[in-house]
Amino acid sequence: MKGLFFNQKEETLPRAELEQIQNQRLINTVQRAAANNAFFRQFFAEAGVDVKTFRGLEDLTKLPFMKKTTFREQYPDKMCCVPKSEIREMHMSSGTSGTPVMMLYTENDLDQWATCMARCLRMAGVAPHDVFQLTPGLGLFNGGFGCYHGGRKAECFVIPAGPGNTPRQLKLAQDLHTNAILCVVSYGARILEVMQQQNITLPDLKVGIFGAETFPDAMKDRLRKGFGIDVFDIYGMTETGGIGTLGQDCCDHCGIHVWEDHYICEIIDPNTGAPVPDGQEGELVITSLTREAIPVIRYRTSDLTHVISREPCSCGRTHIRLAPITGRVDDMIIIKGVNVFPSQIEHCLLQIPGVHGEYQIFIDEVDGIRKLYIKVETEPQVTGYMVSRQLKESLGFAVDGEVVPLNTLPRTEGKAKRVFYMKNGEIVK
Ligand code: DLL
Numbered sequence: 001m002k003g004l005f006f007n008q009k010e011e012t013l014p015r016a017e018l019e020q021i022q023n024q025r026l027i028n029t030v031q032r033a034a035a036n037n038a039f040f041r042q043f044f045a046e047a048g049v050d051v052k053t054f055r056g057l058e059d060l061t062k063l064p065f066m067k068k069t070t071f072r073e074q075y076p077d078k079m080c081c082v083p084k085s086e087i088r089e090m091h092m093s094s095g096t097s098g099t100p101v102m103m104l105y106t107e108n109d110l111d112q113w114a115t116c117m118a119r120c121l122r123m124a125g126v127a128p129h130d131v132f133q134l135t136p137g138l139g140l141f142n143g144g145f146g147c148y149h150g151g152r153k154a155e156c157f158v159i160p161a162g163p164g165n166t167p168r169q170l171k172l173a174q175d176l177h178t179n180a181i182l183c184v185v186s187y188g189a190r191i192l193e194v195m196q197q198q199n200i201t202l203p204d205l206k207v208g209i210f211g212a213e214t215f216p217d218a219m220k221d222r223l224r225k226g227f228g229i230d231v232f233d234i235y236g237m238t239e240t241g242g243i244g245t246l247g248q249d250c251c252d253h254c255g256i257h258v259w260e261d262h263y264i265c266e267i268i269d270p271n272t273g274a275p276v277p278d279g280q281e282g283e284l285v286i287t288s289l290t291r292e293a294i295p296v297i298r299y300r301t302s303d304l305t306h307v308i309s310r311e312p313c314s315c316g317r318t319h320i321r322l323a324p325i326t327g328r329v330d331d332m333i334i335i336k337g338v339n340v341f342p343s344q345i346e347h348c349l350l351q352i353p354g355v356h357g358e359y360q361i362f363i364d365e366v367d368g369i370r371k372l373y374i375k376v377e378t379e380p381q382v383t384g385y386m387v388s389r390q391l392k393e394s395l396g397f398a399v400d401g402e403v404v405p406l407n408t409l410p411r412t413e414g415k416a417k418r419v420f421y422m423k424n425g426e427i428v429k
Contacts, residue, residue, distance in 0.1 A: 001316035003251045006115070006122040006154065010261055011317050015310065018318060021261050023056035025289035030054050030063070033295050036081040039074055043297070060264065065273065065285065066299045071239060072099040079294050082106055087293060091142040093238040103142070103238050104293040110149060112290050116236075116259050117150020117244035121180070123315075124207045124232040125251060128155035130179040131204070135169065135187055136212070137414060138162050142242030143212060147182050150244055156180075163187055163413030166194045173202050180207040182234070185215050186416040189357050192226040193407075202227070209234050211243065213415055214327055214343035218350030219357055233324055237303075239296055240286055247319070255308035255321030262290045265320055266298070267307060270329045278307040283329055284322070302328045304341075331419070333363055335372050336397050342419055345374065348394040352386060354379035358409045364422040371400070378403045 005011050013021070033040035034051040044051055047064035071079070080087070086106045094100040105113070126132060132151045136143025138160055151158035159176060161169050163184075169191065173181065183191065188210045195202070208227055211234035224231040235256050236243040240263065247258040258265050267282040268275055276282040284301045308321040327341035334340075342361055349355050359376040376387055387401030421429040 003315055004122040004125055004127060005316075006119040008316075011119060011123075011319065012312075013261065013318055015318055018260055019057065022264055022289060025261075026060065026264065026287065027054060027056045029287070029289055029291075029295050030297070032292075033081050033297070037079060039078050040081070040297075057264075060266075060287070060298075061275070063287075063298050066297050068101060068239075068300075068302065071101040075099050076102045077104060080104055081295065082293050089145070090140075091145065091238055091242060092140050093142070101238050103241060105241070106292045108290075108292050109241060112262060113146060113241045113245060114149035114153035116241075116247070116262060117146050118154035119259065120209070120232075120234055120244040120248040121150060121154040121156065123248055123250045123257070123317075124180065124209050125230065126154060126156060126180045126207055130156050131159065131176055132156035133159040133161050133169075133173055133176075133178040133181045135161055135163050135181065135183045135191075136243070141414065142236070142238050143184065146236070146243035146245075166191055167198070170195060170198075170200050170202070173205065174200070177204040178202065179204055180209065181205060182209040182211075184414055185210045185213040185219065186411075187413055188223055189219070190411050190413075192223060193356065196226065205229055207232070209248070211235055211248075214325055214341070214346070216324075216343045216347035216350070218347045222350060222357060235325065237301065239299055239301070240288060241291055246286065249324075250313060250315040250317060252314050254313060255323060256305075257313065257317050257319045257321055260319045263288055265307075265322065267305065268300075270300075270302075270304075276306075278310070281306045281323075281326065284325075302330060304329060333361070333372070333419070335363070335370050338395065338397055340372075340395055344395070345391070346418075348391055349374075349376055349387070351394075352378070352382060352390050354382040355387075356406060358406075358411075359418060360409060361419045362422055362427075363419065364425060366424055373400045373402070375402045375404055375409070377406050377409055379406065 031051050087104050089105040092100040092102040134147035138144035208229050209232045215233045220231050234248040236245040247256050249256050264287040266285040270283040284303045284305050286299045288296045304326045305322045310320050312318045327343050332339050355378050362373040364371050384401045384403050391399040420427050
């Protein structure tokens, strides 16, 4: 065993026990959903699943898939499996289509969320009484409240700073001796930038936890070295209950441990829906085992990853390890027959000395032909030619690169918009 645990016994359960728990909880989840909600009754019936004889893990793949559209169609509460009097909180994320994805929480759901989050904090080395500064928004976005609930559960001194006002953020961290900070990845990079510009140091900071966006190795490196701290990749989504519900990497940084006593992971081929072998990249599918208000059944997350290992980790945890998310199925850019993800482009740009990580990708379709164009902030010594050459070497095809001075591209406090779709030179999305 290595490092800190929130609940050592649950986090190190032998696989056979873990599977027994999953089996029982899966049967309960399916039967409870069908007993308490008309949508789920019809959902199972249409797939020919008889919930009374449902046998758990061995019948898992007989269950139908849920998708983001399922959430949108059943907005706001048509999938709710408890009486309204039991709902204590809600969060939602709005995507491109306009109809948001809504998650509802009972008291037990909030406790489950806080527990998953507290496990992540301990796994990152955050101890009781550490000062924990959270920077995601405290509002409808799940990021801020997840940190708040989890930080309290982990017995931290929580600073609910929220995003923005970076100088005040840094002053708080100095004055209150912040030990751990959690940010959306691009806001973490922004904080580092301001620290470097203003020569600010945070001597008490030891842990940085970042997530909500793809987090390529080169960006991890940049934040690790820049802040001089250990850096962790936290994962979760509104549909599974929020930040931290799906886990994080441990101090050995060998994959994201997903909390398997609360969630079942499957990886499927996004085109056929068939399972792929461990090690092969595919779309992550999640089934919740302990969520009361809105459970997810074989939810197609659109996130791409692969199973690194189901063996116990050197940290002592036995929960499955997934590779960091490469991108979303719908984020894949196909240029000249080659598939590229924005995270690959980011990783490649960060290999160039003098590139700090702010960039924009433009995909312009001119007369039916797609061209990729990249604008990147750099120090003065970097030229557009150097960027184009690096991209050509890594991606295998020519990309136009334009360099702009540092601090010229817009900054966001939440998730950054980096990809722009164009038609004949006009931005359409
Ligand atoms: O982004 C939850 C969160 C907040 C996680 C803060 C970590 C930190 P949503 O807004 O519902 O929830 O977006 C979920 O964001 O399906 C992924 O595509 C992406 N995402 C979340 N964490 C990561 C990560 C929050 N660590 C969607 N790496 C997910 C890559 C991530 N992508």
